Amino acid sequence: MLxxxxxxxxxxxxxxxxxxxxxxxxxxxxxxxxxxxxxxxAKDLATSxxxxxxxxxxxxxCHNISDHEICGICSNPSRDIHTLCVVENxxxxxxxxxxxxxxxxxxxxxxVISPLQGITPADLTIEHLIERxxxxxxxxxxxxxxASLDGDTTAFFIRQQLEPITxxxxxxxxxxxxxxxxxxxxDELTLGxxxxxRTNL
Amino acid sequence: MLxxxxxxxxxxxxxxxxxxxxxxxxxxxxxxxxxxxxxxxAKDLATSxxxxxxxxxxxxxCHNISDHEICGICSNPSRDIHTLCVVENxxxxxxxxxxxxxxxxxxxxxxVISPLQGITPADLTIEHLIERxxxxxxxxxxxxxxASLDGDTTAFFIRQQLEPITxxxxxxxxxxxxxxxxxxxxDELTLGxxxxxRTNL
Numbered sequence: 019m020l021x022x023x024x025x026x027x028x029x030x031x032x033x034x035x036x037x038x039x040x041x042x043x044x045x046x047x048x049x050x051x052x053x054x055x056x057x058x059x060a061k062d063l064a065t066s067x068x069x070x071x072x073x074x075x076x077x078x079x080c081h082n083i084s085d086h087e088i089c090g091i092c093s094n095p096s097r098d099i100h101t102l103c104v105v106e107n108x109x110x111x112x113x114x115x116x117x118x119x120x121x122x123x124x125x126x127x128x129x130v131i132s133p134l135q136g137i138t139p140a141d142l143t144i145e146h147l148i149e150r151x152x153x154x155x156x157x158x159x160x161x162x163x164x165a166s167l168d169g170d171t172t173a174f175f176i177r178q179q180l181e182p183i184t185x186x187x188x189x190x191x192x193x194x195x196x197x198x199x200x201x202x203x204x205d206e207l208t209l210g211x212x213x214x215x216r217t218n219l
Numbered sequence: 220m221l222x223x224x225x226x227x228x229x230x231x232x233x234x235x236x237x238x239x240x241x242x243x244x245x246x247x248x249x250x251x252x253x254x255x256x257x258x259x260x261a262k263d264l265a266t267s268x269x270x271x272x273x274x275x276x277x278x279x280x281c282h283n284i285s286d287h288e289i290c291g292i293c294s295n296p297s298r299d300i301h302t303l304c305v306v307e308n309x310x311x312x313x314x315x316x317x318x319x320x321x322x323x324x325x326x327x328x329x330x331v332i333s334p335l336q337g338i339t340p341a342d343l344t345i346e347h348l349i350e351r352x353x354x355x356x357x358x359x360x361x362x363x364x365x366a367s368l369d370g371d372t373t374a375f376f377i378r379q380q381l382e383p384i385t386x387x388x389x390x391x392x393x394x395x396x397x398x399x400x401x402x403x404x405x406d407e408l409t410l411g412x413x414x415x416x417r418t419n420l
Contacts, residue, residue, distance in 0.1 A: 021316060024286045026274040030267040036260065037249050048238050049271060050310055053284070057272045059237065064269035066231040070253055071261040073227040083254070085225045109251055115222060 022046075027053075079150070081126040081143050083108050091115075091124060098122040100157040104147065104176065106130050106164060114162065122160075125150065130163060130172040139175060148179050151186065158187040165193060223247075228254075280351070282327040282344050284309050292316075292325060299323040301358040305348065305377065307331050307365060315363065323361075326351065331364060331373040340376060349380050352387065359388040366394060 022028045027049055034045035052060050076082070077089035084090065091097060091111075101122030105111055111124050127142045139145070151159060159180060163169035173190070180186055194212035195204050204212075223229045228250055235246035253261050277283070278290035285291065292298060292312075302323030306312055312325050328343045340346075352360060360381060364370035374391070381387055395413035396405050405413075 022313070023291055024275050024284050026267070026270050026286065027284060030271045033260075033264040033267045036264075038252050039245070039248075044240070046310065046313070047240075050308070051239050052268060052271055053275060055237075059234075060268055060272040063234040063237075064265040066227070066234045067253060067261055067268070068265035069227050070231045070250060071258045074225050074254060083225050083228060085227065090224055107251070109247065112223070112247070 080124045081108075081128060081146075082111050082124055096121075100155055101160065102147075102151065102154075102156050102158070103160045103162050104173075105162050106169070110162060122158075127163075127172065130166075130168040131175055132168045142172075144172075144176060144179075147176065151180055151183065156186065158189065160189050160191065162191045281312075281325045282309075282329060282347075283312050283325060297322075301356055302361065303348075303352065303355075303357050303359070304361045304363050305374075306363050307370070311363060323359075328364075328373065331367075331369040332376060333369045343373075345373075345377060345380075348377065352381055352384065357387065359390065361390050361392065363392045 022031065027046075030049045030052070031042060031045045034040060034048050035042050037045075040048070052063065073085065075084050075086065077084040077092055078087050079092040080089060082089045082091065086093075098121050102125055103114065103120060103122055104125050104127060105114070106127055106129060108126055111126060114120050114124075125143065125147045127144065127147070129137055129142050131137060131139055131142065150156065159176075161173045161176070163173050177188055180188065192215065193208060194215065195201060195208060201209065223232065228247075231250045231253070232243060232246045235241060235249050236243045238246075241249070253264065274286065275284050276286065276288065278285045278293055279288050280293040281290060283290045283292065287294075299322050303326055304315065304321060304323055305326050305328060306315070307328055307330060309327055312327060315321050315325075326344065326348045328345065328348070330338055330343050332338060332340055332343065351357065360377075362374045362377070364374050378389055381389065393416065394409060395416065396402060396409060402410065
């Protein structure tokens with residue numbers, strides 16, 4: 019480790035390097051940048067980081083981040099309250115929202131079932147999801163989980179519990195060649211799926 | 220820009236994305252990571268960032284970062300006080316110190332002369348450097364500036380002012396092929412310099 023000439027700098031580098039994708043060298047570069055900027059910026063940055071944990075709440079309905087008890091999506095009367103999209107993280111909500119292609123509600127699981135990492139259904143918001151589907155007037159549940167072993171396991175686990183509700187439609191987001199993607203560079207799994215799940219013209 | 224569901228999150232992303240090399244998407248990833256971690260981490264990170272500006276001082280002799288008025292290098296009695304190494308930034312001091320190959324003192328310019336960016340000699344610590352060479356018992360000044368137009372200009376500007384002191388030795392750090400570097404991948408300028416400035420065996 020670099021031998022830093024200041025305890026405060028060392029502390030800042032230590033804490034910054036705990037952020038994902040930021041090593042000791044980048045952390046040092048960030049700390050030196052903060053040192054060069056005016057005092058107001060360092061203060062603003064520190065305040066906004068501290069207030070993140072203090073002020074950001076999680077929506078009681080969909081577990082998305084929100085400044086209020088119920089988030090802006092769940093409380094929006096123009097959304098379709100009969101469709102529920104199940105996602106792993108709040109960043110997935112942001113990604114889907116930015117497309118503008120979805121007008122229903124969400125349910126954030128806060129992770130996926132992963133025996134290797136010791137994440138069981140009890141660690142996620144699955145129980146609440148089942149409860150919501152039973153109590154709210156939901157017609158369709160869309161699974162928008164990542165196409166990994168853990169994602170597929172989680173979707174399977176939830177599907178099993180929801181199957182007794184015969185009138186409920188369940189769907190997966192489409193897998194295939196990305197728009198603008200070249201066929202020759204696609205992996206076999208994606209290309210295979212895009213052929214077997216081709217859409218009619 | 221992403222439409223974030225929380226004002227506090229937006230504020231944090233805004234401030235984090237002002238850091239060098241961190242765009243809006245990475246800033247969001249960092250903010251979501253901080254949200255997931257326990258409260259103590261967010262508090263620690265915020266405190267250490269705020270205390271950076273408050274507690275880190277600059278050495279009155281060499282302008283390096285320090286927790287005290289005079290830094291650990293300047294106040295170390297085992298250092299060679301007759302040799303001065305001129306560097307652009309405090310990160311250069313850290314880099315040279317980590318080699319263990321230099322036992323003299325430093326002088327941090329806090330930048331280089333750059334007419335394009337409006338940085339004049341008055342913005343740097345050049346005047347103090349000239350003063351130090353005159354008042355302290357310095358035998359050699361080593362220029363360890365980056366090999367850019369601005370770096371060369373700055374070295375030239377300082378050299379001109381120090382030339383009247385005839386007993387003073389001035390030197391540049393060696394340029395050449397990095398240790399372990401392959402000749403075929405070196406740029407022409409570096410390879411050319413490594414030949415013209417070859418060392419005797």
